[in-house]
Amino acid sequence: MRVNASNAAALTISTAYPGHSDPKLEKDLVVNLGSRLHPEYYPMSVCHIVKGQNYRPKLRGELTSQMIVQAQVPPDRSCAYITEEAFKVIGFDPRAQTAQLLDPDLTLASTKGRILLPPVVSYHEKTASVSNGTWNVNDKGRYSRGGAAAKWAVLPIGDISEHWATWKSFFQRLHGLMNRRGFVHSNQAPTFLTAAPGPGEGLSREGLRTNFTKLRREGYSLLFVLLPNEQAEPYNMVKAASDIDVGIHTVCIARSKITTExxxxxxxxxxxxxxxxxWDNILLKANLKRGGINHTLSFPTSTILSHWNATVVGLDVTHPPPGAGAQSKSIVGMVASVGRDLAQWPATICFQPREDMEIVTNMQCFRDLLEPHLRRYKKHNTKYPDVLIVYRDGVSEGQYNHVIDLEKPQIQTVCEEVYRADNRPPPKLSIIVVGKRHHTRFFTDEKKQNPVPGTVVDRPITHNHRWEFYLQAHKPIRGTARPAHYVVVHDEFFGPTFNNPENKANRARLGQPNHPALQNAADVLESFTHTMSYALGRSTRSIGVCTPARLADKVCDRARCYVNAGLKEPEIHIADAVKDTMFYI
Structure with missing residues (x-):
């Protein structure tokens, strides 16, 4: 049996390790310092952990938060690390004679970029003031559209008697906030239900399923679930029972986030x-789950969704954590827009062997992923989309060819099968890979600060023979901003539609044919992608990667919650009551 540091506490060794006969080492905890095939067990009392090593198992939530805070370095300090301290680390002395012979440039490389204008963000005919990628909903009154009417209630997990007055007061205020925001509900007052068992009192998915089923029969369609803490286990069970077993919308709130010092x-x-x-952020999620629209976007390239009848798709693959076992599978998540308002992004999930790594190689997997989105789009828009714009997340530079050679043909085959039955040609397909794990950073010349949101760089630091660009669409809360890296690996729409001189009529359909920022396909794609970073309905700020890529990643995270709650692959089918809305947020 292989033993690692995460489970060593559950195992003991009955005899001292070879070469030692100290009785104190008997019944000691052990750790495998060898391999799975050739294990070498040593008592932990004779081992010590060397500082500075990578810790590969998944961290708890509070430890992850602390790590992120420690890792966030202001941009001016990042500049200093690169231009000053980095040379010391590698043992390079600029004053040495060898350095003078090499004559290195110790300053940052300089490049030119452009700043794209943000889209117009509106709430129920009121325009929000966007500044540095952020805006405020407080003074905008109502959402753009309320969702289906909800009978909602508050369901505590465990005992909340200690802070009963706090929760009662806060949800009474939330009830008033619903009326101001235009959230459609049938409650005359907040309803507090009987507390469900806490983690120490027998919380189980079966118990939650029974509880949720009873509440749904009583007409409840939305539950605000009060979790005792931010631990993953109760959250996983709540989401598995609500999304898969019963089909009732839940918004989880960690009580520890409210009742803190x-x-x-x-x-x-x-x-x-x-x-x-x-609480406004909580209600943003709830309105989306009920099929509502929080904010709308107005932008020149919006006619891509209307005139060219395009849908935007996000695709991502995530792998099981270290130590999950050889039988654990990778999860593939896909989202797709169903309307031109870019508010609802339903999701599909499939599984594949982890040996396939980041590339989806199973045709049936693509059928399960893509076909429901195509049929859902036709249901809402009377016909299938003419253009598929796919933002592919989770692949490295060495896998671009795999996306072209393996995934693209499967997407095209699925489209041909679906469209053939409708006697229509397959859609035009464009695939853009989204990269987040890279080492490129941009700083302003004056104060070595983060560039403003909307900064795009597509020359001269990009590849000579590849269509790519860097886009920083967000303002980081703290630390140095990391731009998203977009690489067009296949294009049947943007280039043929907007690049040639005779395509001036197509550019005119964008509403601003002479706009200096929309003169070619690269301009149009960059502007369109920038707008996608403002389409996350649960947020009042732009995000670092475009919304379809971000949500595809979240779908994979939610599917992992189902797996961790004990669901097997054949069981994971989203209930009809939640599958057409943003159940995964």
């Missing part, structure tokens, strides 16, 4: 400060 306020009768922005 930093939120205490002696001036408030409840003893805790009411954070209006936090």
């Amino acid at each position: 930093k939120r205490k306020d002696p001036r408030d009768p409840t003893g805790y400060r009411y954070d209006g922005q936090y």
Whole structure:
């Protein structure tokens, strides 16, 4: 049996390791310092952990947060690390004679970029003021459209008697916020249900399934579930029972995020400060789950969705964590827009052997992923899309050819099969790979700060024979911004439609034929991708990677929650009541 540091505490060794006869080492915890085929077990009492090693198992939520805070370095410090301290680390002395012979440039490389204008963000005929990629919903009143009417309730996991007054007050305020925002509901007042068992009191997926089924029969369609903490186990069970077993929308709220020391306020009768922005964010999720539209976007390239009848697709693959076992499979997640408002992004999931790595090689997997989106699009728009714009996340530079040679033909085959039955030609296909794990950073000349959101660089640091660009669409909360890297690996739409001189009429359909930022296919794609970074309905700020790629990643995370809750691959089929909305947020 292989033993590692994460499970060594559950195992003991009955005799001292070879060469030692110290009785103190008997019944000691052991760790395998060999391999799976050739294990070498040593007592942990004679081992010590060397500092600075990578820790590969998954961290707990609070440890992940602490790690992120420690890793975030301001941009001016990042510049100093690169231009000063990095040379010391590699043992390079600029004053040495060898350095003078090499004559290195110790400054950052200089390049030119452009700043794209953000889209117009609107809430129910009121325009939001966008500044540095952020805006505020507080003074905008109502959402663009409320979803289906919801009978909602609050379901605590475990005992909440200690902070009962706090929760009652906060959800009464949330009820008022629903009325101001135009959230459609049937409740005259917040409904607090009987507390479900806590983790120490027998919380199980079966118990939650029974509870959720009873509530759905009573007419409830939306539950605000109060979790005792931010641990993954109760969250996984809640989502598995609600999304898969029953089909009822849930919004999980960690009680520990509200009743913490930093939120205490002696001036408030409840003893805790009411954070209006936090509860507005909660309601943004709830409105999307009910099929609503929080904000709408107005942008020149929007006619790609209307005149050219295009749909936007996000695709990602995630792998099981280290130590998950050889039988654990990779998860493939796909989302696709169904309307021109870019509010709803339904999802599909499939599994594949982890040996396939990041590339989807199974044709049936693509059928399960893509066909439902094509048919859903036709249901909402009366016909199949004429253009598929796929943002492919999760592949490295060495796998671009695999996407072209293996995934592209399968997508085209699925489209041909579906469209043939409708006597229509297959759609034009464009595939853009989204890269996040790279080492390119941009700084402003003056203060060595992060560039403003909308900064795009597509020359001269990009590849000579590849269509690619870097786009920083967001303002980081802290630290140095990392731009997203977009590489066009296949294009049947943007280039043929907007590049040639005779395509001036097509550019005119964008509404601004003489706009200096929309004069060719690269301009159009960059502007369109930039707008996609503002389409995440649960957020009031632009995000670092475009929304379809971000949501495809979240779909994979949600599917991993189902697996961790004990669901087997054949069981994971999204319930009809939640499959057409953003169930995964």
